[in-house]
Every structure is written in C-alpha cells, then in structure tokens.
Amino acid sequence: MESAIRCAFPAFIPSLRSSSSSHFLPLIRPLFPAKNHSLFSFKSRNLAITPVNSTRSTWKPPAAMAGTESSTEKGKRNVLVFDNEEDLSVSLAKYTADLSEKFLKERSAFTVVLSGGSLIKSLRKLVEPPYIDTVEWAKWHIFWVDERVVPKDHEDSNYKLAYDGFLSKVPILPGHVYAINDYLSAEGAADDYEACLRHLVKAGIIELSKATGFPKFDLMLLGMGPDGHVASLFPGHPLVNENQKWVTFIKDSPKPPPERITFTFPVINSSAAIAMVVNGAGKAEAVRTALGDQQSSVSLPVQMVSPEGELTWFTDKEATSKLQEQASL
C-alpha cells in the first residue's frame, strides 16, 4: 500500500533543463577504451592496476599485489591510478555514464548509491556535457551508503552535500531520491531506511542478489577515510561484522557527527559494481594497507570491500605514493 511506504522523499527540485530527446541519446563508447590505459598495466586473474594518462611512469605494482587475489575471489578488480584528481574525475564520469547505459539496456532502473565526503566533488564532470544531455537521468534512483543523522539542511548532511554538488544539477526525478527520515532517531532512521529498501525490492526497483539474498545495487560510489573506513563502518567497530541487517546505525562514530546510519557489508558486497574513489596524500597509508603487499590480515574496513561484481579503484598518484615507495624498496 502506497501510504505504507516510509521512504523519506526530500523536497528536491531538479534543475529545469530541457527534457528534449537529447537526454536520451545512446552512448556508443565502450567502457575504458584501451588508449587510456596504454602505458603499462599489471593484470592478473582478477586484479588489474593501471597508471592512467601519465607522461612518464616510474611505479611498477608490487609483485605481492597478487596477494589481493586470494582475498577477493568474487569479481574483477581494477586499480586505476591517475596523475591527479582532475583526470580521475573525468574518468569517473565516463565510467558512471557508461555503466548507466549498460545497465539501462537490461532493465528500466539504474540504482546508484552515494557516500559523503570528497566523492561528490569528484562527480562534477558528470553534470557537464556530454553526460548532462546523454545520461538517462529519469531512470536513476539515488541512495546513500551512509548518512549522518542530522536535518537535511544541516551542513553535515550527506544529502545536502549531494544535493548542492550533484543532484540539483541533473534532472533526476525527486521521487527517485531516497534520503533518510531525519525526524527519527539513528535507530529509527536505520530501520526506516531498510523498510524503504525492502519496499523498493518488492516494487522491482532494487534487485536482490541471488547469491546472498541482500539487495544488489547497480553502482556504489564509495569514498574511504584516512583511517580506512568506508560508509560509516570504522576500524575496530563491531558494526563491521553485522551480517543480518541491511541498514544499521552508529552513535559513537569516531568521525563527527557521531550519529549515523550505514549500509552493512553484506549489502555493500552484493553490489554489481563498486567504484572506490580515493585521492590525496592523506589516504596513502590506508591505500598501502589495502593494496600493498602486506595483506595477510584484514585490519581496515576498506579491505572488506569485495563485491559480487566489479571493483574499480579510482586513485591518484598522491594516494598511491606509499605503494610506489614500497615497490621501489
């Protein structure tokens, strides 16, 4: 029953762009044309590390990167290393638009999960031509992998961050933007968001993973904190082991604000595609832990990201600087 839907739709007004058919022109470019990956690349059975668009290359991936394979047996793994964040954002926009086209050939909805943080800024090329006119925005459905339990107009709100930097600039339908109910407690908001997801599964908008029974989103765009957290799943916190709930809550987040809701790892790892968007020197130590050659034990939540589908790291030279140091030792 429609009145039973408890998804909190925000008062979100999409930009008044033309609804001409140019929004729906098909893209013809393949994912990641080979010319952008020409310098050198390391590929193994399910891991590829590729410096992109460099004018010179000094870093060779550590041989022990192959250790990543054994811990990520599910899907294909790529690590793309860009010269800078600008190049990263150009490639991220193309990746996202191409994935949207690919999924929308198969079904009528494209389910996209956002995180907070610097990711939103890195999506800036997606709101520019050609994508603003070619992506089938009306079929996108937007979710959050985590949200701070604050009002939607609060400066800490991930909804506000995404609205200001992305959603207000593209013609995504207001009813397709699934924000949390910010009138509830953290626990209530988590339960409410899970109920929203369950409704959307029944409605055929979100698929369920045949392998896990958890919701399977088409694309998760994740950031990583300097401490290696993803979503609101922090190192050493028991929530990283939650394996029943789809959405849970935290009241003692080490990163402020303390009260948040977050998807759990079974949901994150049921995704068809995850883009790990990680740039800047502040992430270098966690990137070394996640992708370097000492991966015998899992100490960081980011190391638990292992989707059913494809995992693609969008990184830059600064974020991978300690990997490069390690490789040159």
Ligand SMILES: O=C(O)[C@H](O)[C@@H](O)[C@H](O)[C@H](O)COP(=O)(O)O
């Ligand atoms: O609400 C949040 O805090 C975010 O969702 C969080 O998981 C974020 O993605 C990482 O902390 C990376 O943020 P930065 O890219 O800004 O470092």
